Amino acid sequence: MAIIEVKNLVKTYKISEKQNGMLGYIKHLFHPKYREQTAVNNVSFNIEEGELVGYIGENGAGKSTTIKMLTGLLTPTSGSVIVNGLVPNEKRIQNNKQIGAVFGQKTQLWWDLPVIESFRLIKKMYEIPEGEYRKNLKKFTEILQLEELLDKQVKNLSLGQKMRCEIAATFLHNPKIVYLDEPTIGLDILVKDNIRKFIKDINKEKKTTVILTTHDLKDIEEVCDRIILIDKGSIIYDGEKEKFKDIYGNKIIAEFVVKNKTKSVTLETQEEDFEVIEETENSLKIRFNHDKLTVINIVDSISKYCEILDMHVQEQGLEEILKEIYRGEIIRD
Amino acid sequence: MIRKIIAIAKQDAREGLYYRFDLLLYICNFMIQIAVYVFIWLAIYNQGNQILGMSFEQVTTYYILVVSLDPIIGWGINEILGEAIRDGQVLRELLHPISFFSYYFGIRIGELVEAGIVGIITFLLCAILFGIVLPQSLFHFCAFLVVIVLSIIVIYFFEMILSMSAFYTNSVWGIEILKRAIISIFSGMIAPLTLFPEWVQKIANFLPFQECIYTPINIYFGELSNIEILQTIIKQGIWITVLYLLAKFIFHKAIKNITINGG
Incomplete structure (x- = not known):
């Protein structure tokens, strides 16, 4: 059975239409006009356990909206999402326990505290058994080269260092599914390589399902086996990466x-x-x-x-x- | 669940205590405030006025308690949560394996650690400096503490409700000011409520804010009978229930309709 089942998923937003100028603003205050915009239009796909999926598309194509619905942060307008047997937006907290997520600039690290303190809190919040926590920490520290970072305050880390810690934090509780929304944005090539290797290693070892959105197609080429390409809210390709190249390229x-x-x-x-x-x-x-x-x-x-x-x-x-x-x-x- | 909340509280407190110098400044600031109040009332009393049957020592004690309680009651999660909603960080917080309310309650307790340190030090220093009236009895002092703890919970849900309006309005600062104004008028923070017109007192009696400052201080002085203390606690219990249900309702409504900022 697929670990993620998405069926006829639709999300429309109400966008307020504001006219220009002061008068327009005042008009809007009393008589707001809205127009509907479809961000995700009838999207369906299944993802099996352990797949590495690249979810790609232009800015505004509907990637983030889909991911937010998969994580239960947005309620679909219509259609259904089932993640490992749960409907995420109804059973958000239960679903949170089985997933990990990295969202661009949002962080789960505590700005003024050493990195390791954030990890410890994650351990407590997810009730990670001591042994498992140690094992993961040791392994992640090795692959992502965190040794010298763990005792540093988050605010003293560079972007790349922070992202490496963020990725480690996301995988600490052995999530079944991980959503990575642009994890490599703004990073240098070495850090990118480092993170890609990490994702592949963990996927191989723990069969973690990973859904990756990115604009750096090197990420996809190196990490993913499957591509889902979304354009203007609809899926225009879904299949193996190699086949994609055969068809289009x-x-x-x-x-x-x-x-x-x-x-x-x-x-x-x-x-x-x-x-x-x-x-x-x-x-x-x-x-x-x-x-x-x-x-x-x-x-x-x-x-x-x-x-x-x-x-x-x-x-x-x-x-x-x-x-x-x-x-x-x-x-x- | 409680262990998780405590873990979050500890984390938040650790982060707050990182700025020890800030705490020192707060204490200085509060002591200056108290000194100003004390000098003003000293001038009034020197004119030979007797106000509402309170002695000068009682008024001094009143303001020392007001200012020391101010951070304990007022340093809530409003700004933190409002800011998180505005810049989209709340997205991350909705993905924790613990409910949104529990998470922020942990944060609130963490803030309380700092506020408690500031409040208690301010209180002790001013007690030595200006002299205070001691609580009526140990029992009254305990009742004073219980009412304050319940008030913190009332204010927590009140703040959750206010902050969640940021989901719709993106306004953080305005709401913080509104909250401050409401609390400082109706809690007796500005002056003992008996100094206000009767209709203000009536509203204050209904609202749950006088239990933040005015009522506990009166309990401290031993002005309330045991039955009145019990009534106060029951009133707080009712308000906690009402605000809790309202906050949950708004949250579930908001979470279905929001489009979270950023990305």
């Missing part, structure tokens, strides 16, 4: 260093099945579909017009694929 980008160019390659190859993205005197950047063409075909066609000195082939990354989806360049079926 069968494209390859080849960069060439050239010399002695005789003609404009862009113009000459307009009829061909590939696309020249960039062209300068000494370089060419070409995108083509791997199903139809090979690099050899490309080399054949362009070598008529120039001499190829060097080349570099690259599969299109998740980031480029998403950029195109967001821009509407890829139209889904």
Whole structure:
């Protein structure tokens, strides 16, 4: 049975419409006008225990709203959410015991106290057995390199240090499900790697289900097995990460260093099945579909017009694929 | 549950006590306030006036108790909770494995530790400095403490109700001022309630705020009979029940409709 079941989930907000200027404000005070906006529109998915799911979409696509409904912080307008047998917004506290969550800048660490004090409070609040607490603390300290941080006051920590502690705090009580809303925002590459490794390790060891929203697609590439892509409140892709690339991103980008160019390659190859993205005197950047063409075909066609000195082939990354989806360049079926 | 609340209270107290210098400043500030009150009343008494049958020592004691009780009653969770709602931190707090009310009650007790330290030190120092009237008896002193403890619970639910309006209005500061004004008028903080017009006294008799300051001080002086003390405690019990139910009702209503700020 799926650990998270979401069925026909809808959330609409009432947004107050304010007119500009003082007069508009006064008008609004006496005669407020509202319009409805649908943030999440008929979303359904199931998540199995132990899955690492990347929940992605543009700003305002409905990611955070969905996560808030999954954690029981928002009541759905219609549809249902069941998390490990519970309806989160009805049994919020019971549900809280089985989940962990990181929400952007919100923190569960106490600003003026050493980090370890916050951990101790979490231990008491979640009634973590002493042995389990020690074991987890030791392990987390190792992976996230917290040794020197535990006795420092939270306010003296850097952003990266704070986030590492926050992540550790979130997993201390062995939650069955963890929601991570942009856990790597603003962090440097080493900390990001550190956190990704931690999530993967814990998932492997404890079968923790993790739902990760992020704008850093490296997070998804490295951590997640499955992608749910939401756009304007609706899911437009749900499935394996690799398949996602197959469907949307069968494209390859080849960069060439050239010399002695005789003609404009862009113009000459307009009829061909590939696309020249960039062209300068000494370089060419070409995108083509791997199903139809090979690099050899490309080399054949362009070598008529120039001499190829060097080349570099690259599969299109998740980031480029998403950029195109967001821009509407890829139209889904 | 109680152990969890105590753990939260300890945490909050530890954080508060981190700012020891602040506590020192508060004590100085309160002592100056008391001195001002004492000097004003000294001037009035020197004119040969006798006010409401209170001796000058009693008035001095009244104000020493008022100012010492002020932090104990007044340093609540209003600002903390209001701020948390405004900046969205409340989101995090709704995810604790303990009810929202229990969590904030823990915070309230934590605040009480600081306030208690400030209040008791202020009281002792001023008692030595200006002299006080001692409580009527040990029994009256205990009754005084019981009424204050119950008042803290009354004010806690009152504050929860006020703070939750921040879910809708995002106003924190205004509500804090409103709360302060209501409490300081109807509790007898500004002056003994017998100095106010009768209609104010009538309202004060109905509201649960005079039990914060005025009633306990009168119990301290031994002005209330045992039956009146019992009536006071029953009145507080009723108010606690009413405010508790109202607070829960508003919370459940709010939680269904709110859109929490931030992210």
